[in-house]
Amino acid sequence: MEELLSEPVDVIATFKERVVTPRRFRWQGRVLTVKTLNLTYRVKNGGATYRYFSVSAPGGTYLLRFDPLDLSWLLESVYPEE
Amino acid sequence: MNRTILHVDMNSYFASVEQQANPLLRGKAIAVSGPGALRLPGSTPGNPSPRSVVAAASIEAKARGVKTAMPYFMAKQICPELIFVVCHPERYHDVTQRFLRIFERYSPLMEIFSMDEAFLDITDTQQYFGGAVAVAQRIKADLRCEVGNWVRCSIGIASGKILAKLASELKKPDGLVVLQDKDVAQTLAKVPLTDLCGIAHHTAAHMRAVGITTFAELAAYPTGALKKEFGVRGVELQAIARGQDYAPVVPYNKVPPRKSIGHAYTLPFNSTDPKKVLGVLMRLCEQVARRARDDGMVGEQVSAGVRFGNMRFAYNHERLDSFTNNARVLYRACEKLILPFIGKTPVRLLTVTLHRLAFGKQVQLPLWVGERSQRQLDTAVDEVNDRYGEFIVRRASLHHGLEPRAKDGRRSPEVPTSRDEGWHKQSPGYAMNKRIALK
Ligand SMILES: [Mg+2]
Numbered sequence: 168m169e170e171l172l173s174e175p176v177d178v179i180a181t182f183k184e185r186v187v188t189p190r191r192f193r194w195q196g197r198v199l200t201v202k203t204l205n206l207t208y209r210v211k212n213g214g215a216t217y218r219y220f221s222v223s224a225p226g227g228t229y230l231l232r233f234d235p236l237d238l239s240w241l242l243e244s245v246y247p248e249e
Numbered sequence: 250m251n252r253t254i255l256h257v258d259m260n261s262y263f264a265s266v267e268q269q270a271n272p273l274l275r276g277k278a279i280a281v282s283g284p285g286a287l288r289l290p291g292s293t294p295g296n297p298s299p300r301s302v303v304a305a306a307s308i309e310a311k312a313r314g315v316k317t318a319m320p321y322f323m324a325k326q327i328c329p330e331l332i333f334v335v336c337h338p339e340r341y342h343d344v345t346q347r348f349l350r351i352f353e354r355y356s357p358l359m360e361i362f363s364m365d366e367a368f369l370d371i372t373d374t375q376q377y378f379g380g381a382v383a384v385a386q387r388i389k390a391d392l393r394c395e396v397g398n399w400v401r402c403s404i405g406i407a408s409g410k411i412l413a414k415l416a417s418e419l420k421k422p423d424g425l426v427v428l429q430d431k432d433v434a435q436t437l438a439k440v441p442l443t444d445l446c447g448i449a450h451h452t453a454a455h456m457r458a459v460g461i462t463t464f465a466e467l468a469a470y471p472t473g474a475l476k477k478e479f480g481v482r483g484v485e486l487q488a489i490a491r492g493q494d495y496a497p498v499v500p501y502n503k504v505p506p507r508k509s510i511g512h513a514y515t516l517p518f519n520s521t522d523p524k525k526v527l528g529v530l531m532r533l534c535e536q537v538a539r540r541a542r543d544d545g546m547v548g549e550q551v552s553a554g555v556r557f558g559n560m561r562f563a564y565n566h567e568r569l570d571s572f573t574n575n576a577r578v579l580y581r582a583c584e585k586l587i588l589p590f591i592g593k594t595p596v597r598l599l600t601v602t603l604h605r606l607a608f609g610k611q612v613q614l615p616l617w618v619g620e621r622s623q624r625q626l627d628t629a630v631d632e633v634n635d636r637y638g639e640f641i642v643r644r645a646s647l648h649h650g651l652e653p654r655a656k657d658g659r660r661s662p663e664v665p666t667s668r669d670e671g672w673h674k675q676s677p678g679y680a681m682n683k684r685i686a687l688k
Contacts, residue, residue, distance in 0.1 A: 169335060206270040206397055208343035213638035219340075221270035228271040246271050 169246045178231065178240040189220050189231050194242055199224040219243070251430070253381050254498060255369040256405040256413035257352060257388060260422035262365035263305035266344050267334050269397040278310035279332045280324055285517060287335065297321050297333055304336060308422050341365075344396060349501075351391045355384045360410075360498045368410050370498040381406045385425050407433075409494020414446045433492040437464035447486060455479070464490040510546065511602030512536045519558040519595035526591050526599065527584060531646055533601040534579040541574035541603055542631055548572065548603035553583040555590045556598035563590045571615070572607060575623055576644075579603065 179191040191200050205228070206221045218233040227247040233240055259265065268275045286292065286301030299322040306315040306324070313328040325331050345364055353359050355378060358370035371384055378384045385404040392400060403424035405416025415436070416428040428436060437445075442453045442464065459478055461467050468490040475483040488494070512533050520526055530553070541548060552566035565586035573579065583601055590596070615621050633642045640647070 168333075203272070205272060206266070206340070206344075208340050208347075210339040210343065213634070213641070214636040223272055228273055230270075246273060248273060 169244050171244050172242050174242045176231070176240050176242045178233075180233075180240075187218060187233060189222060189233075189240070192224075192229075192231065192240070192242070194229075199226065199229070252370060252372045252408050253375055254407060254410055254413045255355075255371055255381065255385060255388075256362075256407075256410065256417045257348075257367050257369070258403045258405075258414075258417045258421075259348070259365035260401045260403055261306065261308045261311065262400075263336060263341055264307035264310070264334075265400050266340055267337070268307060269399040270337075270340065274307075274332065274334065275399060276309060277307070277332055278313055278315065278328050278330055279307040279334050280310060280315060280321065281305040281334050281336045282321065284335050285515075286321070286333075344400065347396055348392060348400075348402075351388060351395065354391070355388065358498045358500050361501045366414075368413065368498045382425070382427065389423075389425070407494070408492075409489070410496050410498065411446055411489050412492075412494045415440070415444060418444065430492055434465070434468075437490060440464075442467070445486070445489065447482070447489075452479070506546070506606070506608075507544075508606065509602050509604045510537050510540050510544070510548070510606070511600060512540075513598055513600040515598045516596065519597050521592055521595050523588070523591050526587075526596050528646070529599050530583055530587065530601065531576075531580050531644065533599060534583055535576045535640075535644070535647065537601050537603050538574050538576035538579055538627075539631065539634075541606070542609075542627060545609045546603075546606045547574045547609045549605035549607070550603070551579050551582045551586075552600075552602045552604060553586040554600040554602075555587055555596050556600075557590075558595040558597050560597075561594075565589075566604070568605075572609075574603075574609065575627060577623070 174194070177193045178189050180187055180189045188204060189201055191198055193199075201222045201224050203223045204220060205223060206219075208219050210217045210219060215234055215236050218235065220231045220233070222229050222231060227245050229245050230243040231240060232243050263281045264279055267279060267281055268277075280303040282297055282301050282304045286297030292298035292301075299320065301321045303310075303315060303317060303319045303321060303324050306317060306319075310324070310328060310331060313331075315324045315328050315331065321333070341364060349359070349361065349367060352367050352369055356369045356371045356374045360368040362368060369384075371381060375381045375384055378387060385406060388404065389402065392402060401423040403417045403421050403426075405413040405418070405424075405426050405428065407413040407416050407428040408430055412428055412433060416426040417424065419426045419428075419436075442448045442456060442462070443450060445464075448456075455478070456462070456467070459470075459474075461470055467487055470487065472484060472487060475487055479486070485496075514529050514533055516525070516529065548569075549572050550566060550568050552564060554562060554564040556562050567582050567586060569578065569582060579601065587599070615624065630642050634640065
């Protein structure tokens with residue numbers, strides 16, 4: 168089941184041809200490497216447009232949120248592997 | 250001239266998007282439902298209440314017999330391994346925008362039919378892409394590449410919209426069916442009347458009553474008698490049964506302005522408490538007014554409805570003194586309209602609708618200073634909320650007793666079924682819905 172977190176996380180991402188892609192992130196003291204990028208989408212919230220990245224990494228499926236206004240990353244939720 | 254119309258229908262759309270986002274759900278029977286399902290009585294962490302319904306089922310769940318709008322407990326009975334997934338409306342909304350943009354590459358004549366369906370008139374553009382089938386294959390390839398390979402669609406190609414829609418339904422998932430004019434009669438002979446978009450079960454029953462049980466019988470029925478029984482719609486359906494499907498594809502930017510703006514809300518618990526019910530009513534009025542202002546519309550008539558716990562429905566409407574898109578004016582009228590219904594029978598659902606719409610610019614400015622400042626206040630509040638998120642600035646009366654906003658200011662989830670708890674938009678034509686119209 169999806170666990171809602173909304174925790175700020177450190178992310179290593181690449182910016183290439185106006186496309187941002189998260190590569191690694193640190194969560195609970197571990198550095199997790201993104202295996203696959205499953206779905207990206209945007210959500211408008213007032214004046215901000217968040218970029219969402221649903222990624223597979225060791226332990227499960229993670230939903231990362233990038234706010235281009237303040238360059239912050241948030242781990243929104245995790246869906247752990249059984 | 251013979252037209253070429255494409256109907257694209259995303260397969261098990263919401264569930265497929267969830268499986269695209271989360272590979273751990275792929276190949277599994279999943280049911281998508283509103284977050285409200287986890288707050289209803291009888292729910293446990295991760296397991297929705299028996300009162301909730303399946304808003305969308307995955308292809309795997311459908312293969313096991315799970316259907317949309319089926320109560321969750323029933324779905325779980327026929328498919329015990331069913332996994333419950335909370336919906337992410339903002340996901341579907343963005344993915345819809347993306348696939349509509351893909352479709353539009355192949356023809357400017359694109360009609361948005363629903364959140365996961367569209368028509369494309371490619372009569373004049375198919376030649377640039379190598380024909381109709383090539384267009385369909387390119388759309389599928391673009392979807393795989395740009396959205397993800399788990400989000401698939403069925404495409405039907407025919408000389409009209411209804412026939413193309415019928416063709417897309419013939420093969421699911423990931424179908425591509427061409428329905429040639431010469432094969433229409435043969436194909437229609439194989440399907441029940443209700444397979445045609447526009448023939449609901451009650452229409453089919455009515456047709457049975459006059460002796461029409463097949464498309465051949467519909468095609469052969471005397472037109473005059475058909476018109477008497479079923480009106481113009483009957484004649485249109487007969488034309489389609491004869492393979493004459495001429496309705497034009499109406500591009501999303503040419504859709505006529507809507508006739509009403511409505512919202513509905515299903516309470517998490519049935520209630521007789523006027524304070525609770527009126528609190529919801531106020532918020533509904535805010536939402537309707539806000540949508541009217543977003544679209545630059547004002548309305549002259551308001552209606553409010555109540556569905557009780559026993560599913561009975563009561564409804565009242567009133568002509569307003571002047572055109573408005575102000576929530577307080579709507580609320581004052583609606584309060585009067587529904588107060589007689591509150592107190593005895595528990596209320597399950599509320600609706601508020603603004604009718605007799607006109608463009609705001611065509612309507613005279615209010616004469617009274619009070620009304621004018623009300624309008625300026627609305628504009629200022631809208632500007633703040635546009636910038637910082639919906640309901641950041643709101644009436645104090647909305648502060649208490651209402652459900653908390655989703656975490657980090659996400660929009661209140663709009664659940665794609667009217668049976669689940671949550672906010673629902675009422676307008677049936679999604680194409681008229683600004684949020685889904687291509688931006
Ligand atoms: Mg569909």
